[in-house]
Amino acid sequence: GQCLAARREPQAAAAALTQAIKLDPKAREPREALEAVRARLKAQPQLELVLDDLRLVEERALRALCHSDLSRSRQQLELMLKQARAQAGTLGRDAGHWEGRALLGLALVCVDEGEAAAAADYIAACRRRLPAEDAARQDARLEGALALVSAAVALETEQLVEAEEHVAAGLSLARSTRSDALLLRLLGTSSALLARHGRWGEAEAAAREGLAVAAESGDSHGLAVCRLALGESLRGQRRVAAAGEALRGAFAAAHALGHARALSAAHSSYARLQLEHGIAPDRVASAIDKLDKAHSISSINGLRGAACDDAHNLFLAATRHGSRPRAECVRGLRAALAEDAALHSSSAHARLSGALALALLGDPAAGVGSATPPVEESVETTTAALALLPGGGGRGAREEPVPPLGSAAAAAEAQRSLEAGLGIATSHLERADLLGLLCLRHLATPDGGAAAVRFAREACEASHASGFARPLERVNLAVALLAAGEEGGGPGAEAEATALLEAVTTAPEQDPASASRAHRALALVHEAAGQPGLAAACLEKAEAVETAGWEARKAAAASIPGAG
Numbered sequence: 053g054q055c056l057a058a059r060r061e062p063q064a065a066a067a068a069l070t071q072a073i074k075l076d077p078k079a080r081e082p083r084e085a086l087e088a089v090r091a092r093l094k095a096q097p098q099l100e101l102v103l104d105d106l107r108l109v110e111e112r113a114l115r116a117l118c119h120s121d122l123s124r125s126r127q128q129l130e131l132m133l134k135q136a137r138a139q140a141g142t143l144g145r146d147a148g149h150w151e152g153r154a155l156l157g158l159a160l161v162c163v164d165e166g167e168a169a170a171a172a173d174y175i176a177a178c179r180r181r182l183p184a185e186d187a188a189r190q191d192a193r194l195e196g197a198l199a200l201v202s203a204a205v206a207l208e209t210e211q212l213v214e215a216e217e218h219v220a221a222g223l224s225l226a227r228s229t230r231s232d233a234l235l236l237r238l239l240g241t242s243s244a245l246l247a248r249h250g251r252w253g254e255a256e257a258a259a260r261e262g263l264a265v266a267a268e269s270g271d272s273h274g275l276a277v278c279r280l281a282l283g284e285s286l287r288g289q290r291r292v293a294a295a296g297e298a299l300r301g302a303f304a305a306a307h308a309l310g311h312a313r314a315l316s317a318a319h320s321s322y323a324r325l326q327l328e329h330g331i332a333p334d335r336v337a338s339a340i341d342k343l344d345k346a347h348s349i350s351s352i353n354g355l356r357g358a359a360c361d362d363a364h365n366l367f368l369a370a371t372r373h374g375s376r377p378r379a380e381c382v383r384g385l386r387a388a389l390a391e392d393a394a395l396h397s398s399s400a401h402a403r404l405s406g407a408l409a410l411a412l413l414g415d416p417a418a419g420v421g422s423a424t425p426p427v428e429e430s431v432e433t434t435t436a437a438l439a440l441l442p443g444g445g446g447r448g449a450r451e452e453p454v455p456p457l458g459s460a461a462a463a464a465e466a467q468r469s470l471e472a473g474l475g476i477a478t479s480h481l482e483r484a485d486l487l488g489l490l491c492l493r494h495l496a497t498p499d500g501g502a503a504a505v506r507f508a509r510e511a512c513e514a515s516h517a518s519g520f521a522r523p524l525e526r527v528n529l530a531v532a533l534l535a536a537g538e539e540g541g542g543p544g545a546e547a548e549a550t551a552l553l554e555a556v557t558t559a560p561e562q563d564p565a566s567a568s569r570a571h572r573a574l575a576l577v578h579e580a581a582g583q584p585g586l587a588a589a590c591l592e593k594a595e596a597v598e599t600a601g602w603e604a605r606k607a608a609a610a611s612i613p614g615a616g
Contacts, residue, residue: 053082057089063100065089102139106132106150113157118273120312120353122161129157148181152194155181156201164313166356166395168209175202196225196234203241207248208357210478215245236265236274243281247288250520255285276305276314280321287325295325312353319346320365327369329605340366340375356391360400363388368407379454381411386452389469402482405473409466409489413496414457466493480518487511488528501536505545508532523556523566530556531573550577557593564601568594 053069056062066089072082093099113128133154140147155178162171178198183191199222206215219242226235239262246255262278265271283299299322306318323342326335347362349355367384370376385408392400455461470493473486491507494500508529515525533541533549541548556562556570571594578586 053089054085057085061103062089062093066093096142096144098139098142102135102142106135109135110153110157117157117160117164118309118311118313120164120355122164122354126158126161129154129161132157148183149191149194152178152181152191153197156197159201159205163205163208163357164355166360168205168395171205175205192225192229193231196222196229196231199225200234200237200241203238203245207241207245212245212248215241219245232265232269233271233274236262236269236271236278239265240274240277240281243278243285247281247284250288252285252288256282256289259285272305273309273311273314276302276309276311276318279305280314280317283321283325287321287328292325292329299325312349313355313358316346316349316353316355316358316362319343319349320362323369324365327373336373337375340369340373343369357395357400360388360392360395360404364400364404364407367411371407371411378411378414378457382408382454385411402473402477402479402486405469405476406482406486406489409469409473409486409493412455412462412466412469413489413493463493463497480514481520484511484514484518484522484525487514488525491528491532495532495535501532501540504532505529505536505541523559523563523570526552526556527566527569527573530570534573534577546577550574553577562597564597564604568597568601571597 053065053067053072056065056068066086069082069086069089073079073086076082109128109132113125113132116122116125116128133151136143136147136150136154143150155174159171159174159178162168162174175198178194178201182194182198199218203215203218203222206212206218219238222234222238223242225231226238239258243255243258243262246252246258259278259282262274263282266275266278279298279302283295283302286295286298289295299318302314303318303322306314309315319342323339323346326339326342343362343366347359347366350358350362363384367376367381367388371378371381385404389401389404389408392404455465467490470486470490474483474490477483477486487507488511491504491511494504494507508525508531512525512529515522530549530552533545533552536545538545553570553574557567557574559567571590575587575590575594578584578590
């Protein structure tokens with residue numbers, strides 16, 4: 053009864069307290085609590101009706117938000133806010149609680165619309181509704197909801213340190229108040245945050261704890277989110293069979309719910325798992341189709357930030373596997389970049405900039421890793437998918453022509469895109485990716501050796517600063533040094549390149565693609581030095597690494613239904 057009274061459910065509280073009195077008629081505490089509840093109901097006879105109205109409006113708003121009916125959700129939340137303020141006299145000290153809930157709901161709508169600044173304003177307004185720290189009665193439920201929404205907004209805007217602080221505070225509050233609903237959602241957010249940091253084991257543990265809470269509480273939405281988080285954490289650990297099983301469960305749960313964001317994320321995650329380990333042409337086509345569906349779902353439902361991420365995944369995969377015309381990929385990425393510029397998402401902008409540069413320059417590995425033949429260039433100006441992006445590719449829109457592959461115009465636009473991405477990128481690995489593309493861009497020009505070496509060195513530094521120190525950047529630096537020679541790479545360029553390549557090929561844990569490139573580059577070094585035997589041995593090692601990698605992908609693909 054006391055808990056129900058604290059949860060602002062006076063009628064249910066009165067019923068529970070009456071039952072407590074019947075069980076122990078001599079006890080004073082339940083009688084006093086019941087008198088307090090009845091006194092409040094007598095003083096405010098409309099209180100229960102007002103609370104029922106607020107709960108009903110909030111439920112409608114959140115249901116519409118789950119199905120990405122953003123205009124209806126905003127309408128209902130604004131109505132809830134207006135009601136809470138109009139009924140402040142009836143609600144008394146609870147008016148701030150209901151105002152805060154409405155403001156947090158509006159912040160979530162803004163997140164889906166890509167309006168991070170507006171979401172932050174709503175969160176700040178909600179924080180002002182909290183009781184003072186020295187107040188006799190705190191509002192733990194509103195504090196928990198505030199921590200959850202603040203973490204979600206910070207994660208969406210790539211403010212990972214701030215998101216981590218909000219998650220830690222929210223988890224502590226959820227565990228102390230034993231709020232399963234809050235705990236479940238914070239565990240899903242925590243798993244996603246840990247995955248962003250590459251802490252896959254911890255992300256898996258958070259997702260599994262969330263699954264246990266969801267199963268016990270019967271929360272189907274939380275179950276779908278935590279299955280998706282578990283699949284992503286297992287994918288990061290390259291536990292392919294387990295990741296496939298978790299993502300199939302997330303896929304089924306998302307379809308059963310019909311929630312737009314969960315559906316889009318499930319399509320995208322499963323497709324990326326297929327592309328990482330599936331090699332058959334029809335399976336690659338199946339994965340591209342899922343990415344297309346994810347993009348369509350997020351675009352149609354107005355999930356602007358998710359639509360930009362899905363456009364990146366779709367058109368980058370299409371470029372790498374040669375499954376869409378190059379012009380379509382370039383236009384799709386341009387439209388997504390234009391849309392993302394209004395959202396001020398530094399991470400998404402950096403990724404889209406790199407993907408656009410790759411589409412303009414042409415991925416040298418397009419079609420490699422799958423048996424899908426590259427699609428021939430077409431004269432199509434746009435596709436139906438592009439029209440789904442707000443402001444991108446609709447009828448009457450003026451489109452810039454796509455410069456031909458290998459032209460100076462394509463190289464210049466790629467250069468501008470990469471420099472813009474570098475100017476906004478905040479992640480070390482994103483910077484390493486963009487600098488690596490700049491290195492390859494200058495390697496393709498006659499006098500670009502020195503610039504290629506400079507960008508390759510910066511990429512190595514960025515990769516090392518991230519804590520991962522990937523072999524990819526070291527191979528790129530070695531190739532740039534060999535191409536530039538002592539004139540562009542400085543004295544001892546060949547010796548430095550050889551040392552880098554040998555370090556990659558003798559590392560205990562090897563990335564097959566980087567190891568293969570390193571062996572082939574060493575073969576060229578030995579051939580130039582007049583050592584054909586060593587060159588042949590390096591080529592044999594490269595072929596052995598490629599074969600082993602191919603077989604590993606085939607074995608992994610066999611554990612993923614639909615991956616081939």
